[in-house]
Amino acid sequence: MLTALSTIDWFPIQLSFQVSTLATAIALVFGVSLAWVLARRRFWGKEWLDAAITLPLVLPPTVLGYYLLVVLGQRSFLGRAHEWFWGSPLTFTPAAAVVAATIHALPLMVKSVRATFESLDQRIEDAARTLGASELRVFLTVTLPLARRSIEAATALAFARALGDFGVTLMIAGNIPGKTQTASVAIYDAVQAGREQDALVLVLIVSALALAFLYTTNKLSTTRV
Amino acid sequence: MPLWVALCLSAACTQNPVLKVAAPPVTIYLGAASDLTPAFTEIGSRLGSTRPIKVVFTFGSSGLLSRQIEQGAPFDLFASASAAFVDRLESLELVLKGSRRTFAQGRLVVWQRQDAAVPIKSLDDLATPAIRRVAIANPEHAPYGLAARQALQSKQLWEAVKEKIIFGENVAQAFQFAQTGNVDAAIVAQSLATRPEGRAIPVDPAAHAPIDQTLCILRRSQQPEACRQFVEFLLSADGRAILQRYGFVVERKY
Numbered sequence: 001m002l003t004a005l006s007t008i009d010w011f012p013i014q015l016s017f018q019v020s021t022l023a024t025a026i027a028l029v030f031g032v033s034l035a036w037v038l039a040r041r042r043f044w045g046k047e048w049l050d051a052a053i054t055l056p057l058v059l060p061p062t063v064l065g066y067y068l069l070v071v072l073g074q075r076s077f078l079g080r081a082h083e084w085f086w087g088s089p090l091t092f093t094p095a096a097a098v099v100a101a102t103i104h105a106l107p108l109m110v111k112s113v114r115a116t117f118e119s120l121d122q123r124i125e126d127a128a129r130t131l132g133a134s135e136l137r138v139f140l141t142v143t144l145p146l147a148r149r150s151i152e153a154a155t156a157l158a159f160a161r162a163l164g165d166f167g168v169t170l171m172i173a174g175n176i177p178g179k180t181q182t183a184s185v186a187i188y189d190a191v192q193a194g195r196e197q198d199a200l201v202l203v204l205i206v207s208a209l210a211l212a213f214l215y216t217t218n219k220l221s222t223t224r225v
Numbered sequence: 226m227p228l229w230v231a232l233c234l235s236a237a238c239t240q241n242p243v244l245k246v247a248a249p250p251v252t253i254y255l256g257a258a259s260d261l262t263p264a265f266t267e268i269g270s271r272l273g274s275t276r277p278i279k280v281v282f283t284f285g286s287s288g289l290l291s292r293q294i295e296q297g298a299p300f301d302l303f304a305s306a307s308a309a310f311v312d313r314l315e316s317l318e319l320v321l322k323g324s325r326r327t328f329a330q331g332r333l334v335v336w337q338r339q340d341a342a343v344p345i346k347s348l349d350d351l352a353t354p355a356i357r358r359v360a361i362a363n364p365e366h367a368p369y370g371l372a373a374r375q376a377l378q379s380k381q382l383w384e385a386v387k388e389k390i391i392f393g394e395n396v397a398q399a400f401q402f403a404q405t406g407n408v409d410a411a412i413v414a415q416s417l418a419t420r421p422e423g424r425a426i427p428v429d430p431a432a433h434a435p436i437d438q439t440l441c442i443l444r445r446s447q448q449p450e451a452c453r454q455f456v457e458f459l460l461s462a463d464g465r466a467i468l469q470r471y472g473f474v475v476e477r478k479y
Contacts, residue, residue, distance in 0.1 A: 066292070074297035092298045174298055175283045176254060192397045193262045193284060194420070 008201055011178055012186035016206070019094060019182060020162035023101035027158045031109025032151060036139065038110065039117035050114070054107045061167020065100075068172050072099070092174045097182055100168035105158035112157070116150035117143065152221040156214055163210055250277040251451040254299060256290040257282055258306035259397040260331055260369060260414035261438065264471040265304070271467070272458050278451045286395040288366040294319060294443065301446035302455065306331060306396075306414075307368035308439040315441070321449060324442035328459055329473035331436035332415040333372055334425035336403050345410055348376065348428055352385040360391045360402035360411035368436055369396040373412035375433035415472030430474075438473065 038050055056064055073079045074089050082090040090096055120143065128138045144151070166184040173180040175189055183206045190199035250273070257265050262284045269280035283290070283300070291310040294303055295317060305311050308327060314320050335348055343355040351359055362370030370392070377383040391407075393399030396414050403411035404420065414436075418425040440459075442452040458464050465475045 069292070069296045079297075089297055091296055092293070170285075171289070171293075174293055175285060176299070177281050177283070179281075179299075189284065191401070192259060192395075193266075194397075194417075 008198075008205070009177075009186075012181050012183045012202070013205060013209070015094060015097070015181070016163055016183035017209070019097045019101055020159055022098050023105050023162040024155060024159040026098070026102050027105035027109045027162070028151075028155055031106055031154070031158070032113055032144075034106075035110050035113035035117055036143070038114045050110070053110050056103045056168075057107050062171060064103075065168040065171025068099070068103075068168065072096070072172065091172050092176065092180060094173065094180055097165075097169050097173040097180055100172055101162035101165045104165050104168070105162045108157045108161055109154045112154040113147060113151055116147045120146050149221065152217070156217050159217075160210065160214060163206075250279040251448055252279045252281060253301040253446075253448050253451045253455065254281050254283070255302040255304065255455070256294065256298065256300040257284055257302075257304040258287045258290070258368070258438070259284045259395050260306050260416045261304055262397070262417070263419065264416060264468055264473065267467050268455075268459060268464055271463065272455060276454060276458075278454060280455060286367055297445075299445075300443055301448050301452050302440060302442055304438065304440040305368075306436060306438060307371075308437045309368075311439045311441050314443075319444055321442040321444045321446065324449075324452075324456075325439065326441070326456060326460070327437045327439045328456075329438040329468050329475045330430070331369065331372075331438055332430060332472055332474060333369065333376060333412055333428040333433065333436070334415045334418050334472075335410055335428060336400065336413050336418040336423050336425050337410045338403065338406055338423050341406075341409060343409055345426065347426060348380055348382065348412075348432075351377075351389075351410060352382050356409045357389060358391055358408040359386055359389045360393055360399040360408040360413075362396040362399045362413070363392040363394060367393075367395050369412075369414050370399070372433040372436050373428075376412070376428050379432045419471065 034049075034053065038046060069091060070076060071078055072082070072090050074083070074091065079090055090099070124146070125138050125142050128142045133141070164184060165182075166188060169182055170185055170188070173182070175181055175185050177186075177189075181189065183202060187199050187202045187206070190196070190202065255265070255269075262282075265282060265284075269282060273279055287305040287307055287310045290298075290300075290303060291305065291314055294300055294314060303311070303314065311320065311325055315325065335345060335351065337345060343353070345351065345356065350356065361373040364370040364374040374383065377386050391399075391402060393402060393411075397417060399411050400413040400417045402408045403413070404423070412428065415425060415427070440456065442449055442456070446452055459468075468475050
């Protein structure tokens, strides 16, 4: 166990935390915006949009991963657009791992924050409007602070889901050690190759780090009330 | 002579030869079928100790890897457990011309834990009612699964065994089911069944289509020369010896 600890490759763990942090940040910004639009605006196809965002939680990862591989791959329109703009392909890079983590983190964010926005007493927002606050100011100073606890909880959930993503990451980012191999994929790889001890060490490290992280965020959000 | 010129010259004189000797290793990325995991890991480290080449492996199912290559996965080399996937990449013009090689044949074994409740001696024993679960890789996309089904069919055992079969996503997973004792036996690659805690009974290779281990250098590779050196080492006496030790059959004609 100790020898395994000294030869441990930290790259997958570091990559996983970087990817999950970025994915959670993206899910936070887009998730809260989408939740607000879904809760406060009326437009055609609203519930279809909500359902489509939730779909990644339903589809099997290999199926979803295959679709994404085709839609974002080098021969696709989106893949080419990305390559033209950034100068490098999207698939089989850490950026693809961020995409995989984000599409699973987003529905968790949107679903819970939308429900919170909808259950807020709208008369409080209306009171702010009667006092002359702009829509943006109402959102930033009334809606967001009231929904803060729920957003924090959703963020922790989104981060945990992003950290644990495996199937889609394996499909669209690949399992390339030192490049795109995240902790979840490295654990899978170690078990597949019969390196049970490496797998166990990684499982323990990732579990310990994730527990510490989630505990700390819980603690911070409860003490700030 | 100013001091800095002298310093530069001496640095140039002393460092250049050193740099030439200790050139940084060339890294090549190899996507390989999971049955090749133990053999290729050893071949990669042996190659790395004699030549400045670092091989980074991605082991997975041949089907998944070839699909990823179609979509631009950055591999230099692809080693498949079946020639069919290399055929497909060739038809899509993703393969470097003339680089395709069949380098070994995989063998099937029936594997069982040493402490299994119902010990078996041959493939036929899988039909006995005491054997309740048998794992094979999914024949739809895994070469060893396909071969396992063919072997059972050609021995007229498929109808009797069909209901007991648990499909693994790939051959390594089918092996895991048996290794963890969740199935009574598994039909897997001999190359994976090197574990001491079990016994492996060979399956007659005439009972199934050959499991041709086939590799190719991919056209997009920036390091075709290093890839050739890997292939050269794989086909050398040393490389063949390693493959044979892991249960592959290597014929002279390769």
